[in-house]
Amino acid sequence: MTNNKETAPDGPMIVLRDLHKQFGSLEVLKGIDLEIANSEVLVLIGPSGSGKSTLLRCLNHLEAPTSGEIYVDGVRVNRTDLSRRAFQRHLNEIRTHMGMVFQHFNLFPHKTVLENLIEAPTQVLGLERAEAEREALELLKRVGLTDKRDVYPANLSGGQQQRVAIARA
Ligand SMILES: Nc1ncnc2c1ncn2[C@@H]1O[C@H](COP(=O)(O)OP(=O)(O)O)[C@@H](O)[C@H]1O
Ligand SMILES: [Mg+2]
Structure with a gap:
């Protein structure tokens, strides 16, 4: 069929x-x-x-x-x-409704953790930056990475990068 x-x-x-x-x-x-x-x-x-x-x-x-x-x-x-x-x-x-966490996390290397998280919500969904940041910080808290918000992916462990990718998805 x-x-x-x-x-x-x-x-x-x-x-x-x-x-x-x-x-x-x-x-x-x-x-x-x-x-x-x-x-x-x-x-x-x-x-x-x-x-x-x-x-x-x-x-x-x-x-x-x-x-x-x-x-x-x-x-x-x-x-x-x-x-x-x-x-x-x-x-x-x-x-816009489906998230995927890739094997290679594909974080944006030139963006901080927080910037990685607010990219799609602001660019694709049209969220205000402040609102996107608020949601991103809430998600970072859930994956235990609040203290890494301003760090670049290269300075994170593999597991931490994966958690950022999960929060982003
Ligand atoms: N774009 C592609 N072109 C040709 N062959 C591909 C492509 N992507 C995957 N394959 C082949 O398809 C098969 C399944 O790949 P994949 O789905 O990545 O396997 P898995 O994720 O289970 O390890 C492999 O033989 C791989 O070489
Ligand atoms: Mg595979």
Whole structure:
């Protein structure tokens, strides 16, 4: 079944139907069916190179799946009924609601911890700087990094960088 309709409002947070992804002749995802409920914590385990990151990247279309359907919070991510520009707007909208913590944390190296946290809320969501800072400091408190607010990522340990990335996401 292929459609662009939304899943039921009380449905799972993430739904994958028959998701396929190939890189050339390399078939990485071979028909993944998966439902993940709101607040459910799911761990993907598999050998290096088995397609874990590819699956995650497909969720917000950092990789375009070869076929199949992806729904996040009831919204079809890989819609096929939109023009190129409308599809890009659709993706941008979805991505403002989805955070991802990368294996390599991809913190902005030339920005302090606090600046890393307020970048997207001010630039993408249009929050006032003061409001973004207030939220960022609250998040830093939750990950135990209040004292590192004005430090650059290079001067943090790997674990601290990861916690900043989690707070940013
Ligand atoms: N952009 C790409 N182009 C070609 N092959 C890729 C690309 N990204 C990943 N792959 C290949 O797809 C397979 C799955 O990779 P990946 O999803 O990163 O694995 P995992 O995260 O499980 O270690 C690997 O064989 C990898 O080499
Ligand atoms: Mg990986």
